[in-house]
Amino acid sequence: MISERIAAVQRRINDACARAGRDPREVTLVAVSKTMANERIVKAHAAGMRHFGENRVQEGIAKIEELSALEGVTWHLIGHLQTNKAKHVARLFDLVHSIDSVRVAEVLSGDLVKREREQDVLLQVNYADESSKFGLEPDAAVDEARRIAALPGLRVRGLMTVAPFVPDPEIVRPVFRGMRELSERVRDAVQGGDGWQLSMGMTDDYPVAIEEGSTILRIGRAIFGERPSA
Numbered sequence: 001m002i003s004e005r006i007a008a009v010q011r012r013i014n015d016a017c018a019r020a021g022r023d024p025r026e027v028t029l030v031a032v033s034k035t036m037a038n039e040r041i042v043k044a045h046a047a048g049m050r051h052f053g054e055n056r057v058q059e060g061i062a063k064i065e066e067l068s069a070l071e072g073v074t075w076h077l078i079g080h081l082q083t084n085k086a087k088h089v090a091r092l093f094d095l096v097h098s099i100d101s102v103r104v105a106e107v108l109s110g111d112l113v114k115r116e117r118e119q120d121v122l123l124q125v126n127y128a129d130e131s132s133k134f135g136l137e138p139d140a141a142v143d144e145a146r147r148i149a150a151l152p153g154l155r156v157r158g159l160m161t162v163a164p165f166v167p168d169p170e171i172v173r174p175v176f177r178g179m180r181e182l183s184e185r186v187r188d189a190v191q192g193g194d195g196w197q198l199s200m201g202m203t204d205d206y207p208v209a210i211e212e213g214s215t216i217l218r219i220g221r222a223i224f225g226e227r228p229s230a
């Protein structure tokens, strides 16, 4: 079941890449496993998934520990990071997508210096200006990215956004296109070279995100099915 869903997602990724003239190997599929039981993650791993995304620090840390026997897994933190949780992530998540303020970047940096560690991060941008979502404002993103990239311990590797939820993904195409342009400006500003990432595209909009240049998709429901309601 999960393996069929993954195969279907991969077909749609390949189709979108073909339309856009892109190589599917440029696009990383992160299976968003938030709220999902460990056994489903094990099944997705057996079906070939190697990247998993969690939106809560505590839940993510528990799964990382419980599933440490799974081989070759990369763990992504995709949800808002509170400053008082920042010290946990430095130890465990391979990529933090959700650095959404200079403040949280400073706290994480301070902890990384103390532990003599480095952490790959993406900067979350609140591109569509929805008051309910976290992220840097697009107009401030280049300046704030410079400040964040100057902090020790943090390696800024790209940008991330959550597009507004709309019935027709064509409506959010301008958001993805604008993010692509902003991403290039930020990359130049912080001298982010090869391997620069643009994390955008979820269950309802990932083909459009691929067409507009996404390099990391964060997909939950299309892989695992509907999440249990809270």
Ligand SMILES: *Cc1c(COP(=O)(O)O)cnc(C)c1O
Pocket: 032, 034, 055, 078, 079, 162, 202, 203, 204, 218, 219, 220, 221, 222
């Ligand atoms: C839940 C979540 C996703 C995955 O959403 P789906 O619609 O299930 O694909 C992606 N990104 C973030 C930040 C999320 O919280």
